Amino acid sequence: MLADLKRLQDLDDLERGDRRALEEDQVRLREAGARLESFETRFEEIRQELEEMKNRHLRLEGEAAGLSAKKDNNEKRQMSVKNNNEYAALQKEAEFLRTRLGEVEDEILELLEKIDRNDLQSADLSLLLAEERLAHEKAVTEIGKAAAGARERLGLSAERRQSLAASLPPAQLKQYEEIAKVRGGRAVSAAADGLCLACRLAFPPQIYNELQRNEKILNCPNCGRIIYWRGHPDFKEEESPS
Ligand SMILES: [Zn+2]
Structure with missing residues (x-):
């Protein structure tokens, strides 16, 4: 999801x-x-x-x-x-x-x-x-x-x-649209090295651990964006080389 x-x-x-x-x-x-x-x-x-x-x-x-x-x-x-x-x-x-x-x-x-x-x-x-x-x-x-x-x-x-x-489940889509509306169209952000790459906030270790397990949808505690861990196999192959 x-x-x-x-x-x-x-x-x-x-x-x-x-x-x-x-x-x-x-x-x-x-x-x-x-x-x-x-x-x-x-x-x-x-x-x-x-x-x-x-x-x-x-x-x-x-x-x-x-x-x-x-x-x-x-x-x-x-x-x-x-x-x-x-x-x-x-x-x-x-x-x-x-x-x-x-x-x-x-x-x-x-x-x-x-x-x-x-x-x-x-x-x-x-x-x-x-x-x-x-x-x-x-x-x-x-x-x-x-x-x-x-x-x-x-x-x-x-x-x-x-x-x-x-x-997508309607609730997820709704959340996505709402965040996108207030965040200049960027509802989803990658996280890496313990940071939200959109707002540069460092996550508490507990959230980062949870994020790395990639089991549920988490939001950045600072900017509210839906975050995913860039190092997870689900996302690795999709990353652009930049
Ligand atoms: Zn953030």
Whole structure:
């Protein structure tokens, strides 16, 4: 019976572990999604910036062409000028056109440099984004597989737990559940070297002797958990190597 209680505890421990792993996987999945999203956003920002700069470049080229045409026209009119007033006005216009054309050409050069830099940045980011998308896809697949495994184990252990619980005397099961509720799910603890391994209390020799005989169910006088002696043949083979 004590061995069954320990088996029940082992199943509950496994279940807790699987549930925790499932929750952690969900957190990892959300984090991976958020990371990819921030990459996508940054990439989209750079792409939009680039598009705006290219549009601005087109507008500036248009303006430069218009200014050049006006400049040619102004030069032609200067050749057939009729009076000083007209000449002065044409000179003033020519000065304005030269200045503005200079400004526009400077801005075009500056913009072309920026577009080059942005193109490179965008190409780098596009590579990173492709890697990030692959990594995300891989994480989703891996986490999905792990989660499916955990769910399958949970289903199996739920079945085993149910039949194990049904085979236990109801009073024992009730005691187990009550202790588990107040002891963080750990109702059963191993004892070794005269100690309860859960709360580290040293047992009086009489209790420890009784425990080693493994004839009845005992509780730790300190933490109340159901205790078993780890050295008894009933439990030895079930102990994990750790
Ligand atoms: Zn204890």
